[in-house]
Amino acid sequence: LNKSLASFTTFRIGGPADYYLEPLDKDDVVNVIKYFQANASPFMIIGNASNLLISDQGYRGAVLNLESALGDVRKEGDFVVAEAGAHLAKFVDFCVQRGLGGVEMLAGIPGTIGGAVIMNAGAYGGEISDHLVEVEVLREGKIIWIRKEEGGFSYRRSGFTRDVVLAARFKPPRMDKTELMRRRRELLVKRNLAQPVNYPNAGSIFKNPSGTYAAKLIESAGLKGLKHGGAQISDRHGNFIVNTGSARAGDVLELIREAQHEVFKKFKVRLELEVKLIGFNEEDLKAVA
Numbered sequence: 001l002n003k004s005l006a007s008f009t010t011f012r013i014g015g016p017a018d019y020y021l022e023p024l025d026k027d028d029v030v031n032v033i034k035y036f037q038a039n040a041s042p043f044m045i046i047g048n049a050s051n052l053l054i055s056d057q058g059y060r061g062a063v064l065n066l067e068s069a070l071g072d073v074r075k076e077g078d079f080v081v082a083e084a085g086a087h088l089a090k091f092v093d094f095c096v097q098r099g100l101g102g103v104e105m106l107a108g109i110p111g112t113i114g115g116a117v118i119m120n121a122g123a124y125g126g127e128i129s130d131h132l133v134e135v136e137v138l139r140e141g142k143i144i145w146i147r148k149e150e151g152g153f154s155y156r157r158s159g160f161t162r163d164v165v166l167a168a169r170f171k172p173p174r175m176d177k178t179e180l181m182r183r184r185r186e187l188l189v190k191r192n193l194a195q196p197v198n199y200p201n202a203g204s205i206f207k208n209p210s211g212t213y214a215a216k217l218i219e220s221a222g223l224k225g226l227k228h229g230g231a232q233i234s235d236r237h238g239n240f241i242v243n244t245g246s247a248r249a250g251d252v253l254e255l256i257r258e259a260q261h262e263v264f265k266k267f268k269v270r271l272e273l274e275v276k277l278i279g280f281n282e283e284d285l286k287a288v289a
Contacts, residue, residue, distance in 0.1 A: 015058025047112025
């Protein structure tokens with residue numbers, strides 16, 4: 001009860017949730033979600049909470065962490081099945097060790113399969129949907145499999161935002177294991193050099209506008225290094241806001257507003273959020289919509 005969420009997010013920011021639950025297995029997950037849905041009780045699911053900004057007031061409802069209940073990655077014939085709570089790093093390593101490629105670019109993304117599928121996470125020209133076959137979801141009280149073609153995938157979007165993702169089935173192509181390990185290592189080094197991995201953050205704050213990069217626009221607007229309270233627009237990567245040690249959600253929100261305002265004023269481009277805002281009031285949400 002009244003559990004602080006800050007320690008569960010990669011931002012290390014966030015107030016308390018009314019209830020925090022860690023289901024033990026898939027049946028637990030399905031039963032508790034059906035209960036909340038039947039009683040119209042608000043709930044949200046977190047994995048690694050790597051793309052969330054939770055308000056300082058927290059979340060009025062229940063938070064479910066699926067890492068323990070749905071953390072398995074396994075081989076089923078020619079397919080790889082990854083459960084929603086499995087970390088992307090675990091999924092990538094599982095594939096690379098078996099000479100299965102096309103997913104190695106996901107290695108440095110600090111998320112889980114469920115969240116990555118819902119937002120169609122990707123990096124370095126690849127997306128998680130590239131070799132996806134189908135997704136297992138809880139929809140209207142029923143467990144069903146939805147084929148990729150019916151998933152509504154596009155840039156950082158999918159059609160699963162109202163579903164509970166339970167697992168995903170992939171068919172990565174066979175590739176040389178040594179080359180995959182080299183490629184994964186190369187991309188991790190590249191990511192670590194370009195991104196502020198030394199400070200808590202939530203990854204990319206904004207989606208890249210068509211034909212350009214959010215980081216480039218923010219840097220060109222002269223905003224790299226801008227601080228508000230304990231939050232700072234990274235001086236290493238303009239599309240990252242970091243927690244320098246004492247940031248509050250309100251500090252981050254102020255920097256988001258400033259970046260959106262300055263980029264639109266200078267370039268007439270509206271920056272759309274990639275990070276998800278949780279627990280904020282309507283006025284705050286409208287200000288950064």
